[in-house]
Amino acid sequence: MSLSRRHFLTAMGAVAAPVALSGCGGFSTQGGSGGGGAAAEGTLDFTTWGTDAELAGFRAAITAFEAANEGVTVNLNAVPYDQMFTNIDAQLQANTPPDIFRVPYYTFGSYAGRGQLLDLGSHLPDGFGDRFTPQAWAAVQSEGSPFGVPHHTDTxxxxxxxxxxxxxxxxxxxxxxxxxxxxxxxxxxxxxxxxxxxxxxxxxxxxxxxxxxxxxxxxxxxxxxxxxxxxxxxxxxxxxxxxxxxxxxxxxxxxxxxxxxxxxxxxxxxxxxxxxxxxxxxxxxxxxxxxxxxxxxxxxxxxxxxxxxxxxxFGGNALVATSQTEQPELAAAFLDFVTNADPMREFCAGASLLPTRADLVEEGIEFAVRPELSTVFIEQAGSVLPEDSGQVASPxxxxxxxxxxxxxxxxxxxxxxxxxxxxxxxxxxxxxxx
The missing domain is CATH 3.40.190.10 (Periplasmic binding protein-like II)
Incomplete structure (x- = not known):
């Protein structure tokens, strides 16, 4: 998403308090099988920018993921937006990128097209894409395979x-x-x-x-x-x-x-x-x-x-794993976790952003600030067609x-x-x- 300068360069917005995210268990190491493998130990580095409310939402999700997966650590690296992709590009060039980072949909395609992102097709549970709206799922495809997860949208x-x-x-x-x-x-x-x-x-x-x-x-x-x-x-x-x-x-x-x-x-x-x-x-x-x-x-x-x-x-941002990650299963598990209903609902409500899950769009969410305006933005987001968002995902x-x-x-x-x-x-x- 292309946020305003007021939000990129200053700490603004309502701060969402960390919440207990229920119904999100430990991850499977069985790739696309969705099997019941035990959680492995490991550490992930996650780089993002964000408003205070967005960063609070990420921290809450990380805390819940770590609690559900003993021995797992996710290090959050928050950077100003105007430094974000200069840093990411330099790290990719030096073969030292984070395991996971946040990316606008209109930038996603260029990273996927250069082979810098992990193809998640074999690492996510069966039917994973069914949880999202068609336009959201279309926005993270490259040559028929998902190279990211649609974390939220805005319109x-x-x-x-x-x-x-x-x-x-x-x-x-x-x-x-x-x-x-x-x-x-x-x-x-x-x-x-x-x-x-x-x-x-x-x-x-x-x-x-x-x-x-x-x-x-x-x-x-x-x-x-x-x-x-x-x-x-x-x-x-x-x-x-x-x-x-x-x-x-x-x-x-x-x-x-x-x-x-x-x-x-x-x-x-x-x-x-x-x-x-x-x-x-x-x-x-x-x-x-x-x-x-x-x-x-x-x-x-x-x-x-x-x-x-x-x-x-179709604004907003995807979360992606880099192709160089040494923890592909763990990275995919985290991306699966943060797009479960409870973490996404809490993140979007606290940050005044729109969910990409079809069930949350159907039931609606209430923003923490001016909740009566949620309907306007959710209805408007529904006018985006998959062929619209799919074009913006071009490499x-x-x-x-x-x-x-x-x-x-x-x-x-x-x-x-x-x-x-x-x-x-x-x-x-x-x-x-x-």
Whole structure:
């Protein structure tokens, strides 16, 4: 997941207290057989970044895993996000990586594609993938095999200033089926533009930096793709892509977003909302604890707009084991354990994140902060299709991200039209996967 700078570089969010995680026994050393082998002794090194709440959730899960498996130790190494992958890459190069690390879904494919991750197919219990939603399981596949486990997800909804929307006479959707169409959303933005002072703007979108993958939501809503089904070629040259580029570029041409809301801006969308220069912000659920403690005034959440269909970004992070681990069975056992229902429920509730287990999605979870907003984000996450998340798991995603950043920026802050932008993206993506 591409978190905001506020969460990466500062210690924020509600701190989840360690909990007793029931129903999670010791692990089997029988690989995919799911047999009842005894727990072996061993030590795992686990590297991650995280908010205070996320790290508390990891520590609680580690404590429970160690308690269930006498003689096992898991060392948690927490690092700042801006150092995370520089460190991981250097350790992989030096053949000294941790056994396990955390990785955004949009980065997962590049590690799996280079053979740096453990193929978990023979190390996990039979039917392991059935516990997850199809879109979550698709996000950790490489050439038909799982190279990670989908630990949690996050997705984008709209956080809004209740008073500002009321002042403009705007009613917000109360269910995903009532979400604004693109045309209705454009009308909302225009009405806000008329009602707001000149130094304020209707909304900000969270596509800065690697968050450019969230622009793909508009492409998916228009029923488009950026890669072919086998992920081997570009599929972005389409009417859907031209429509998505034209609509999102209009945000800048119409003055609906701040000029600083472009792809390469150093101002994150959430910063504009916290400064209350926009009444709406497209944001992930992880921002909820920060918003509750920081935003002045009443605020709530609603659903993003839709076009041909509803769609959303598949944010969040997987947990992976490195191919160099000397403890593959123990690493797989830990990944199995943390994706059991109790550990995942406690982690997601405490950190305001979304589960990837189908049973937890079905029964719902309640965030520790603003639990009434859980439904908005869970319903929105349900609009992600497996073919959407599967494209983002491409091993070429890092290069594709660079193409999207360059070409969309040229459209948003320049004079280039949608046709030229889509042609440039098509050429760049074709080169990235060629």
């Amino acid at each position: 984008t909804a709209i956080l809004y200033d209740v008073a500002a929307m009321a002042d403009a006479g705007i009613e917000v959707p109360q269910s995903i089926d009532e979400a604004w169409t693109w045309e209705e959303f454009a009308d909302v933005a225009a009405r806000l533009r008329e009602s707001l002072p000149q130094d304020q703007y209707p909304f900000a979108y969270n596509w800065q930096g690697n968050g450019v993958t969230r622009w793909l939501t508009w492409l998916f809503e228009a029923d488009g793709r950026f890669l072919t089904e086998d992920l081997s070629a570009s599929a972005i040259d389409s009417d859907a892509a031209r429509k998505a580029v034209e609509f999102t570029t209009s945000f800048f041409r119409e003055g609906w977003v701040p000029p600083t809301n472009s792809i390469r801006s150093s101002t994150y969308a959430a910063d504009s909302w916290f400064a209350q220069t926009v009444p709406m912000v497209f944001a992930g659920a992880f921002l909820i604890p920060d918003a509750e403690s920081t935003f002045e005034g009443e605020w709530a959440a609603t659903y993003p707009p839709r076009d041909v269909r509803s769609a959303s970004d 070429d995603m890092s290069a594709i991200i660079a193409v999207l950043q360059e070409e969309l920026e040229a459209s948003f802050v320049g004079e280039r039209d949608a046709d030229e932008t889509v042609r440039a993206m098509d050429e760049g993506i074709a080169s990235a996967v060629g």
